[in-house]
Amino acid sequence: MNTDRGAPSTPAAAFALPAELAIDTDIARRVIAEFIRGQLGQAGFQRAVLGLSGGIDSALVAYLVAEAIGAQQLLCVLMPYRTSSPASRADAEEVVRRLGCASELVDISPMVDGFYGSDTDASVLRRGNFMARMRMSVLYDRSVTFEGLVVGTGNKTESLIGYTTIFGDSACAFNPVGDLYKSQIRQVSAAIGVPDEIIRKAPSADLWPGQTDEAEAGFSYPELDRLLFWRIDKRRSVDEVVALGFSRELVERVDRMVASAEFKRQVPPIAKLGPRTAGIDYLYPRRRPGSARR
Amino acid sequence: MDSVRIALAQIAPQLGALEANLVTHHDLLEEARGAGADLVVFPELGLTGYLLQDLAAEVAMRLDDPRLTRLVAATRDLSAVVSFVEESADHRLFISAALLEDGEIRHVHRKLFLPTYGLFDERRFFAQGDLLRAVPSRLGPGIGLAVCEDFWHLSVPQILALDGAQILINVSSSPGRDLAATNEVGLGTATSWRTLMRTYAQLTTSFVVFCNRVGVDESISFWGGSEVIAPTGAVLLSAPLYDEGLFTADIATADLRRERIGLPLLRDERPELHVRELSRIIAERAGLAPDMTSQPGAAPGLDIAPADPEHAPIGFRPGGDG
Numbered sequence: 001m002n003t004d005r006g007a008p009s010t011p012a013a014a015f016a017l018p019a020e021l022a023i024d025t026d027i028a029r030r031v032i033a034e035f036i037r038g039q040l041g042q043a044g045f046q047r048a049v050l051g052l053s054g055g056i057d058s059a060l061v062a063y064l065v066a067e068a069i070g071a072q073q074l075l076c077v078l079m080p081y082r083t084s085s086p087a088s089r090a091d092a093e094e095v096v097r098r099l100g101c102a103s104e105l106v107d108i109s110p111m112v113d114g115f116y117g118s119d120t121d122a123s124v125l126r127r128g129n130f131m132a133r134m135r136m137s138v139l140y141d142r143s144v145t146f147e148g149l150v151v152g153t154g155n156k157t158e159s160l161i162g163y164t165t166i167f168g169d170s171a172c173a174f175n176p177v178g179d180l181y182k183s184q185i186r187q188v189s190a191a192i193g194v195p196d197e198i199i200r201k202a203p204s205a206d207l208w209p210g211q212t213d214e215a216e217a218g219f220s221y222p223e224l225d226r227l228l229f230w231r232i233d234k235r236r237s238v239d240e241v242v243a244l245g246f247s248r249e250l251v252e253r254v255d256r257m258v259a260s261a262e263f264k265r266q267v268p269p270i271a272k273l274g275p276r277t278a279g280i281d282y283l284y285p286r287r288r289p290g291s292a293r294r
Numbered sequence: 295m296d297s298v299r300i301a302l303a304q305i306a307p308q309l310g311a312l313e314a315n316l317v318t319h320h321d322l323l324e325e326a327r328g329a330g331a332d333l334v335v336f337p338e339l340g341l342t343g344y345l346l347q348d349l350a351a352e353v354a355m356r357l358d359d360p361r362l363t364r365l366v367a368a369t370r371d372l373s374a375v376v377s378f379v380e381e382s383a384d385h386r387l388f389i390s391a392a393l394l395e396d397g398e399i400r401h402v403h404r405k406l407f408l409p410t411y412g413l414f415d416e417r418r419f420f421a422q423g424d425l426l427r428a429v430p431s432r433l434g435p436g437i438g439l440a441v442c443e444d445f446w447h448l449s450v451p452q453i454l455a456l457d458g459a460q461i462l463i464n465v466s467s468s469p470g471r472d473l474a475a476t477n478e479v480g481l482g483t484a485t486s487w488r489t490l491m492r493t494y495a496q497l498t499t500s501f502v503v504f505c506n507r508v509g510v511d512e513s514i515s516f517w518g519g520s521e522v523i524a525p526t527g528a529v530l531l532s533a534p535l536y537d538e539g540l541f542t543a544d545i546a547t548a549d550l551r552r553e554r555i556g557l558p559l560l561r562d563e564r565p566e567l568h569v570r571e572l573s574r575i576i577a578e579r580a581g582l583a584p585d586m587t588s589q590p591g592a593a594p595g596l597d598i599a600p601a602d603p604e605h606a607p608i609g610f611r612p613g614g615d616g
Contacts, residue, residue, distance in 0.1 A: 023473035024480030030536050031470065031515045038510030042309070283347040285512055289310045 015186040015199060016222040021229055023184055025191035032176045036068035039174040040149060044292030047148030051135050052076040052095060054088030058153040059095045059198050060189045064176055065151055071101040075146045079135045082109040084206050091198050108134045128207045132168025149173035157182040157221060160228050162261025181225040227254055295434045301331035301542045302520040304533050306509025309343030312353045316341060316361055319376060323368050325540055332433055333373040337465050337507035338442050339389060341378040344467035345511035350419045354381035357399060369394040373433055377465050386421035391439050391465050393429060401429040403439035407447050413469060428457035435460035435547055442466040445490055455498035456565055460550055462494065466506040470517035484519050484535060495523040499554045501545050508538050525553035
């Protein structure tokens with residue numbers, strides 16, 4: 001048996017990949033390519049639009065979309081705010097250059113500053129969420145002008161712990177990487193050829209200079225990914241994961257984060273009144289025969 | 295027939311698009327005929343797609359549906375297994391697989407086990423079949439039909455083999471999942487199915503034919519990997535994962551005879567033992583007989599004794615000396 005299959009092609013030092021999280025990247029890319037083509041085809045679209053931040057998640061999705069439908073069918077929209085890191089923008093531009101896809105730069109500073117004006121009370125959290133929703137609005141507008149579906153770029157780790165903005169970065173027509181943990185995002189990124197600098201750099205929401213996810217949250221992605229994998233995918237109890245070596249304090253904290261974010265992962269409930277209600281007892285595939293755009 | 299050429303139609307049905315899928319079936323029947331196939335096998339719900347939900351009733355066909363009749367008519371001098379949503383006269387919906395031969399419906403197998411757990415929700419939308427039968431075929435060897443989850447229950451391949459099937463045919467819409475790099479073929483689902491099919495072929499000394507679809511319904515991707523396994527467990531055909539296509543393999547009936555004579559497992563089966571012990575288990579579960587494996591003091595039909603028998607619910611208190 002070949003247990004090396006799917007192992008990262010870059011040196012192991014590029015990132016930590018817990019053994020239990022290693023996946024067969026060839027099969028992952030194949031499934032994702034079919035998924036992307038299927039989602040577009042069923043909806044009657046040939047093109048895709050995504051927001052490219054310079055981080056690893058959106059870079060990987062850009063590569064996956066290009067692999068599935070060709071880079072000429074992809075529009076990457078770069079949407080920095082005035083405090084966003086210039087290095088992020090440079091990384092995003094490098095992805096665009098390497099893929100040869102269409103790109104557009106939309107500075108969201110006037111939109112955000114226009115709303116908050118001189119409101120100095122607005123917290124970083126409020127501003128960050130607002131920026132995410134402005135970017136969503138831009139993408140859905142470009143979905144019309146470019147005639148492409150908006151592709152989501154959120155990963156499984158951040159979705160589980162709720163590190164997303166509801167109706168912001170989580171808004172999309174479909175998401176090809178939402179079932180990949182951050183460690184697996186890195187593994188697939190290495191396999192598909194995402195620039196090494198993007199794979200190596202510390203993940204960041206880029207809400208303020210020097211911010212990193214891991215410093216803010218207080219744990220490393222490989223550790224968090226392993227914990228989530230055992231708790232959720234492998235259904236291990238708190239005591240069982242503590243026996244695996246995780247601190248009880250961390251386990252309980254992450255459990256709370258996961259539980260608190262449940263609402264972000266689901267469609268809002270509709271009050272049940274009539275005989276048939278969408279999502280409850282009116283259940284259809286998202287794309288029905290005859291529903292495609294053309 | 296001394297040799298049977300089997301064609302596996304590893305297709306990607308369009309969800310809910312019955313007319314388009316019918317065209318695909320007609321086209322592939324002709325293509326297989328041109329390739330000299332004796333038997334053409336299509337995947338589970340190949341005529342409708344899998345994740346139908348409330349669309350199931352809208353694509354359901356009765357066995358006398360003219361669209362089905364036209365497909366049946368296209369099997370002159372050919373055997374085919376096709377799968378669709380069947381509506382019974384009393385308006386139950388089944389996931390059915392039909393053996394079509396020489397322009398007739400030879401047999402209809404209604405899926406017996408409807409997975410309703412994990413990513414599956416079949417029992418919500420479909421009725422369970424109640425009939426498990428091997429059927430004679432123009433091909434010579436008897437045929438046993440099963441649909442996907444049916445093969446996750448040991449009794450199904452065994453009963454089919456005991457009933458005379460020499461070719462066990464499973465049609466599937468198996469969603470691929472678990473990409474752990476440690477899996478034998480990089481996909482947990484494929485690894486599990488391969489283990490099952492090789493085991494069943496050997497234990498029933500039968501040919502096992504597995505036709506799984508490809509393509510995408512909503513979130514789930516179907517992995518293909520259709521196979522033909524010899525009674526020895528040897529792999530005669532292993533179609534690629536995820537690729538659409540028509541794949542053929544020839545099976546020799548002499549191979550099955552040789553295996554069954556050399557390894558007479560079926561001869562030595564004890565169906566009466568099954569019936570006797572299963573009857574006992576059924577009676578015990580229903581509380582109609584003492585349960586040998588329940589805790590002492592457990593009420594009839596329950597397997598755990600109350601901590602304090604005096605405070606057990608009325609009707610569950612053990613009587614006499616238990």
